[in-house]
Amino acid sequence: MAMLGLPAPVPPTNSPKRPAPLSVRAGALKWDPFGQNYLRLERHERMRAIGIVEAVRDAVGPDVELMIEGHGRF
Numbered sequence: 487m488a489m490l491g492l493p494a495p496v497p498p499t500n501s502p503k504r505p506a507p508l509s510v511r512a513g514a515l516k517w518d519p520f521g522q523n524y525l526r527l528e529r530h531e532r533m534r535a536i537g538i539v540e541a542v543r544d545a546v547g548p549d550v551e552l553m554i555e556g557h558g559r560f
Contacts, residue, residue, distance in 0.1 A: 515546065516553035524559050 519538040523531055543552060 514551035514553055515542065516555055517542075518555040518557065520556065520559070526560070 519535040519542075520527065521531070521535075527535065539552065539554065546552075
């Protein structure tokens, strides 16, 4: 995510160190929130990926399209 100018890892939404909202000029972001997982995700890994997506949505707002890359791994 650092390649996109986003902080990585993103602190949980209840964290006092949560980053400030970002200014995004692109109409969309595409990235992989799944880490090194392949073929399956354990529950805690799935919840972590969901948390990352939620944090990015909160950071960029509703007007930026989010595209999740799975690399054909799942």
